[in-house]
Amino acid sequence: xxxxxxxxxxxxxxxxxxxxxxxxxxxxxxxxxxxxxxxxxxxxxxxxxxxxxxxxxxxxxxxxxxxxxxxxxxxxxxxxxxxxxxxxxxxxxxxxxxxxxxxxxxxxxxxxxxxxxxxxxxxxxxxxxxxxxxxxxxxxxxxxxxxxxxxxxxxxxxxxxxxxxxxxxxxxxxxxxxxxxxxxxxxxxxxxxxxxxxxxxxxxxxxxxxxxxxxxxxxxxxxxxxxxxxxxxxxxxxxxxxxxxxxxxxxxxxxxxxxxxxxxxxxxxxxxxxxxxxxxxxxxxxxxxxxxxxxxxxxxxxxxxxxxxxxxxxxxxxxxxxxxxxxxxxxxxxxxxxxxxxxxxx
Ligand code: NAD
Ligand code: DAU
Numbered sequence: 001x002x003x004x005x006x007x008x009x010x011x012x013x014x015x016x017x018x019x020x021x022x023x024x025x026x027x028x029x030x031x032x033x034x035x036x037x038x039x040x041x042x043x044x045x046x047x048x049x050x051x052x053x054x055x056x057x058x059x060x061x062x063x064x065x066x067x068x069x070x071x072x073x074x075x076x077x078x079x080x081x082x083x084x085x086x087x088x089x090x091x092x093x094x095x096x097x098x099x100x101x102x103x104x105x106x107x108x109x110x111x112x113x114x115x116x117x118x119x120x121x122x123x124x125x126x127x128x129x130x131x132x133x134x135x136x137x138x139x140x141x142x143x144x145x146x147x148x149x150x151x152x153x154x155x156x157x158x159x160x161x162x163x164x165x166x167x168x169x170x171x172x173x174x175x176x177x178x179x180x181x182x183x184x185x186x187x188x189x190x191x192x193x194x195x196x197x198x199x200x201x202x203x204x205x206x207x208x209x210x211x212x213x214x215x216x217x218x219x220x221x222x223x224x225x226x227x228x229x230x231x232x233x234x235x236x237x238x239x240x241x242x243x244x245x246x247x248x249x250x251x252x253x254x255x256x257x258x259x260x261x262x263x264x265x266x267x268x269x270x271x272x273x274x275x276x277x278x279x280x281x282x283x284x285x286x287x288x289x290x291x292x293x294x295x296x297x298x299x300x301x302x303x304x305x306x307x308x309x310x311x312x313x314x315x316x317x318x319x320x321x322x323x324x325x326x327x328x329x330x331x332x333x334x335x336x337x338x339x340x341x342x343x344x345x346x
Contacts, residue, residue: 005236006083006124008034010076012066012114013088015039017190018128018182018224020049022087025228027058036079038062038072040106043328044091048320049189066110072117083235084125086114089159092193093132094336096155097279107158108165115169115177124176126235129163131183131220131247132156136282143287145181145243152280167243176240180231183247183287186310187224192321193332196221196307199258200314201321203267208344210337213277215255218284220247223306226299233297245287248299248306257307264308265315275340 009026013019014037023035039045041063053059060079064071066088075081088110090096090103111127118125134143135150151160163179170177186196199209230246238244252260255272262269289299301309314321 005030007032008036008079008081008083010036010038010079010081010084012038012084012086013045015041015045015047015049015061016087016091017044017049017187018185018227019087020189021187021224022085022228022231023050023059024053025225026232027053027056029232033058034079035059036062036075036081038064038066038075039088040065042090044191046189067105067113069113069117072113073121076117076121076123081123084114084118084123085231085235086111086125086127089128090155093153093155094193094278095332096153096158098335100154103154103158107155108161111162112165115165115175118177119169119173119175124240125166126231127162127166127177127179128231129179129181129243130156130159131181131245131285131287132282133160133163133181134285134287137284137286139284141286142249143245145245145291152282170241178234178238178240179243180234180246181243181287182227182230183220183222183285185224185227186221186306188310188313188317189320190224190310192324192329195254196257196261196310197314197321199261200265200311201325203262203265203271203311204315204318206271208273208341209258209271210273210275210340210344211254211258212275212281215258215274216253217281218251218253218286219257220249220251220285220287221257221303221307222247222299223301223309226301229300230292230297233292233295237295244292245289246292247287247289248301248303249287249289250303251284251286252303260304260307261311264311273341273344273346275337275344
């Protein structure tokens, strides 16, 4: 079964990086749609990510926790919601190593609550999952949607549990769900705890770039725009009950990514510092995206172009990240990097 165009969307986590890019994209493409952003506004959820859109009568914000069933139910009923798109999550692997419990609360229990509301009200749910659920991948393989899940960090384990709950609800209760598993995204409005915005903003400030371990880990750095068009394709043409990988299918090492960032910003490569590795650091993610391509989707950006363009966005949009970097972010940064940078090697 494929689906009709949804009209009233509840976008959870719509003030975060990918959620806000998706809301902007969706409203531009579907001018007869209404979007309700449902967001707890954690440190990563920022109203300014949608600064240019709050005046629109087609967009509104409900501040709430996806773990609060009454609040989610009311938001759906009050707005005649016919689709929930679930971006809401705790998303940073390093934060999940420092403080893992909130990852279970939001990513597992929160998703479970959304499923219960979707079941009760008969609403379709699209869940945003990640390539990290597959674990790290051997050199000769690309993950396909039927591969077993083998998460290796508290973040990835919570996302895998959510992913499996969504599939279990489809099987047990027959509720209409779809899942996309995204690769590493880069682009505008990504919180500067993540590698590309962290390295870009550090380089702009002339601070060292802390590369974990040997920097030979591999990621598919996909432009967030392509993730948004991939999700849209699944929403409009995907088969209910199915899972779709979304990425470019092309990886690079972190050292290659760092070189692109520094070249895009015209900064010196001596800023790179090798620091103590992330515990349990996944060596490689790589996904086969043929299933999504079979629906007519193609990524627009090459990963190299995506990383360079993202780095330049941070150079041109200091208004967005400077208040973040001078605020509560400092405390996290010191906890995560002070000791590492003190023992750094070239
Ligand atoms: P983000 O950290 O930038 O934003 C997360 C958003 O969720 C924030 O707006 C935050 O306030 C909100 N949120 C957190 N807890 C909440 C709760 N309990 N209730 C309501 N809202 C809550 O995240 P992102 O990078 O945009 O990721 C979005 C989704 O995409 C996540 O599900 C993530 O696992 C997935 N994903 C991310 C990437 C990536 O590279 N960033 C790749 C693949 C998949
Ligand atoms: O793959 C999809 C996932 O991508 C998403 O599900 C996650 O929400 C998102 O955070 C991201 O996870 P990663 O751990 O891959 O992304 P991060 O930007 O944290 O790191 C990218 C790579 O860079 C990774 O190999 C770790 C490395 N790194 C990261 C930081 C923050 C460093 O070497 N130094 C750093 O300071």
